[in-house]
Amino acid sequence: MKIVIVGAGIGGLATALSLGAAGFDDVTVVERATELRPLGVGINLLPHAVRELTELGLADRVGSIGVAPSRLSYFNRFGQPVWSEPRGLEAGYHWPQLSVHRGEFQLLLADEVRRRFGAEAIRTGWRATGVEHGVPGADGGVCERVRFTDAAGSELVLDADVVVGADGIHSALRAQEHPGEGAPPWNRLVLWRGTALAPTYLDGRTMIMAGDAEQKFVAYPLVAPGAEGGMTRVNFIAERRAPEGVDETADWNHAVDPAPIVELFADWAFDWLDVPAVIAAADEILEYPMVDRNPLERWTVGRTTLIGDAAHALYPNGSNGASQAILDARSLAFHLATAADTGIDGIEAALAAYEADRRPITTRLSAMTRELGPERVMQLAYERAPQGFADVHDVIPEAELRQIADSYKVAAGFHPDVLNERSSLTAAVRR
Ligand SMILES: Cc1cc2nc3c(=O)[nH]c(=O)nc-3n(C[C@H](O)[C@H](O)[C@H](O)COP(=O)(O)OP(=O)(O)OC[C@H]3O[C@@H](n4cnc5c(N)ncnc54)[C@H](O)[C@@H]3O)c2cc1C
Numbered sequence: 001m002k003i004v005i006v007g008a009g010i011g012g013l014a015t016a017l018s019l020g021a022a023g024f025d026d027v028t029v030v031e032r033a034t035e036l037r038p039l040g041v042g043i044n045l046l047p048h049a050v051r052e053l054t055e056l057g058l059a060d061r062v063g064s065i066g067v068a069p070s071r072l073s074y075f076n077r078f079g080q081p082v083w084s085e086p087r088g089l090e091a092g093y094h095w096p097q098l099s100v101h102r103g104e105f106q107l108l109l110a111d112e113v114r115r116r117f118g119a120e121a122i123r124t125g126w127r128a129t130g131v132e133h134g135v136p137g138a139d140g141g142v143c144e145r146v147r148f149t150d151a152a153g154s155e156l157v158l159d160a161d162v163v164v165g166a167d168g169i170h171s172a173l174r175a176q177e178h179p180g181e182g183a184p185p186w187n188r189l190v191l192w193r194g195t196a197l198a199p200t201y202l203d204g205r206t207m208i209m210a211g212d213a214e215q216k217f218v219a220y221p222l223v224a225p226g227a228e229g230g231m232t233r234v235n236f237i238a239e240r241r242a243p244e245g246v247d248e249t250a251d252w253n254h255a256v257d258p259a260p261i262v263e264l265f266a267d268w269a270f271d272w273l274d275v276p277a278v279i280a281a282a283d284e285i286l287e288y289p290m291v292d293r294n295p296l297e298r299w300t301v302g303r304t305t306l307i308g309d310a311a312h313a314l315y316p317n318g319s320n321g322a323s324q325a326i327l328d329a330r331s332l333a334f335h336l337a338t339a340a341d342t343g344i345d346g347i348e349a350a351l352a353a354y355e356a357d358r359r360p361i362t363t364r365l366s367a368m369t370r371e372l373g374p375e376r377v378m379q380l381a382y383e384r385a386p387q388g389f390a391d392v393h394d395v396i397p398e399a400e401l402r403q404i405a406d407s408y409k410v411a412a413g414f415h416p417d418v419l420n421e422r423s424s425l426t427a428a429v430r431r
Contacts, residue, residue, distance in 0.1 A: 038103025
């Protein structure tokens with residue numbers, strides 16, 4: 001079976017590795033960028049994604065570039081504690097949560113793809129422009145035909161049995177089937193992402209979020225405690241709703257001056273973390289709008305389907321974007337590997353099974369993240385005690401906080417009781 005994957009982001013590369021592990025040999029990943037570079041800052045891989053990476057044999061390599069957060073703690077904008085919970089192994093999962101640098105992780109996956117399929121398996125510098133379904137192929141069969149163009153205007157045409165659109169939130173393959181969608185909807189929140197060397201805070205491994213729905217600060221260490229003396233490399237996201245009149249910009253690599261952002265957070269110098277000092281110490285700050293995509297009624301047309309952000313870009317509330325892309329990849333490979341046959345009907349049934357598995361979950365997650373997801377605990381604290389509190393339980397009972405945290409984990413498929421027990425997505429092609 002010949003499979004073409006469009007996009008060498010985390011979703012596309014994880015799909016290639018999942019297909020390789022399932023025994024598919026003819027896999028090509030085609031990427032628009034002329035070169036894969038370590039772009040982005042930190043992302044979190046939640047235990048459900050780390051389980052899949054572990055089953056792909058990548059636990060040690062990914063573990064070596066990541067830090068396992070011990071806790072996730074939420075605070076209000078005065079730095080008062082709202083909710084705190086253990087994460088990863090500390091929370092009873094069989095797999096850790098890992099904070100990694102997105103670009104480093106992407107290059108690690110790319111390296112593994114080249115090892116598994118050969119250096120030519122990732123073709124860079126080709127932008128997909130469209131796909132035709134069910135066209136006569138050179139071998140007399142019926143194929144999917146993807147067209148690409150390069151910077152010089154040359155065209156590349158690839159025929160495949162299956163095409164996977166892993167081309168991100170601005171997916172060309174999605175736009176072809178859903179031409180009226182336009183730009184991703186923006187909720188008027190602006191995110192500023194960066195990394196900074198900062199004094200080690202709390203236990204040195206805690207992911208923190210402070211604030212509410214209007215203004216928020218998130219931080220987590222990207223190196224193990226002690227690696228940089230009393231300092232730690234922190235990944236942060238500062239967030240604030242834009243005033244009316246500000247235009248959307250969707251450029252991930254748009255660097256901005258830290259001074260106005262430091263000013264916005266000037267009052268947020270907590271006794272356990274000096275937020276304005278962290279922002280001021282950033283190497284570089286990237287600005288972008290908080291956008292997602294409206295859920296689709298279907299991801300698959302012919303034998304072309306979508307995965308990751310192309311299928312279901314989510315707001316980052318819940319730190320689940322990369323993890324959901326990895327789960328898509330594993331589910332897709334599982335269903336293709338266990339298809340009743342390798343003919344058109346078998347493949348179409350496998351793609352339908354993949355979509356039935358993954359679309360309802362990610363649609364639910366999209367709705368939850370639009371309602372703040374697990375971060376609703378902070379907004380509730382703000383609504384009930386805008387000036388702060390002596391003890392959060394005076395304004396929100398512990399059971400209510402726990403219910404918000406648990407319901408998100410159940411919806412996202414990573415409650416420890418479910419994840420530890422569910423069957424594996426590892427499957428091999430029937431020969
Ligand atoms: C440059 C960049 C930086 C990011 N930084 C962060 C970050 O710091 N923190 C965070 O949480 N998330 C970040 N993200 C998003 C995060 O990586 C994704 O939400 C998540 O990993 C899901 O990945 P994906 O593979 O579905 O999509 P993406 O990671 O967006 O990957 C899509 C890939 O497809 C390629 N592509 C797009 N269009 C075409 C086309 N027409 N033809 C061929 N190839 C195409 C893109 O170049 C990209 O490599 C970033 C994404 C990008 C692209």
